[in-house]
Amino acid sequence: MVLYVKNMVCNRCIKSVIGILAELGIGHEQVLLGEVPLQEPPDAEQLEQLRQRLHEEGFELIDDKKTRLIEQIKKLVLRRLAQDPDDIQDNLSDYLSKQLHHEYSYLSHLFSSVEGMTIEQYFIAQKIERAKELLVYGELSLSQIALQLGYSSVQHLSNQFKKVTGLTPTHFKTIGAARRRPLDEVNGTSK
Missing domain, CATH: 1.10.10.60 (Homeodomain-like)
Known part of the structure; x- marks a missing residue:
């Protein structure tokens, strides 16, 4: 099971989320920006505690499919920014489309409508x-x-x-x- 976490954008965020998971005794695999792969699904009480603790630290569990997609776009943009420009073969729109398996026009419209700015x-x-x-x-x-x-x-x-x-x-x-x-x-x- 993978949980998606909003506002998780840096290595300090990852450390913070790992600390919360440890505090609540929730087993996880390697935590990535915006993604928390769990070893097994938490029970309802653990999930609510996790939601509360994440909220206290400025994070938010993402339940909605479209919101998860926006978080994935942000994560991929940050990953793209970290790449060596000499290693980049696709433009940003093609890169996002290939990674997320959606037309760029759909991704762009969704992102703009929620974030109030274009992906670019x-x-x-x-x-x-x-x-x-x-x-x-x-x-x-x-x-x-x-x-x-x-x-x-x-x-x-x-x-x-x-x-x-x-x-x-x-x-x-x-x-x-x-x-x-x-x-x-x-x-x-x-x-």
């Missing part, structure tokens, strides 16, 4: 947050960041960065980490 806008928001993180670390040049994030040029990254944040990457770097948000808050949800 979500992807760009995630890329810009990653760019902010890399700028704050200061270990890579702007051209290295553009390359790592799959931008065709520094200018493309800079234009998109300014459109999303209102700042140039250079100006952002000078004001530092104060403008960064955790990835789980980028889409309007907060844990």
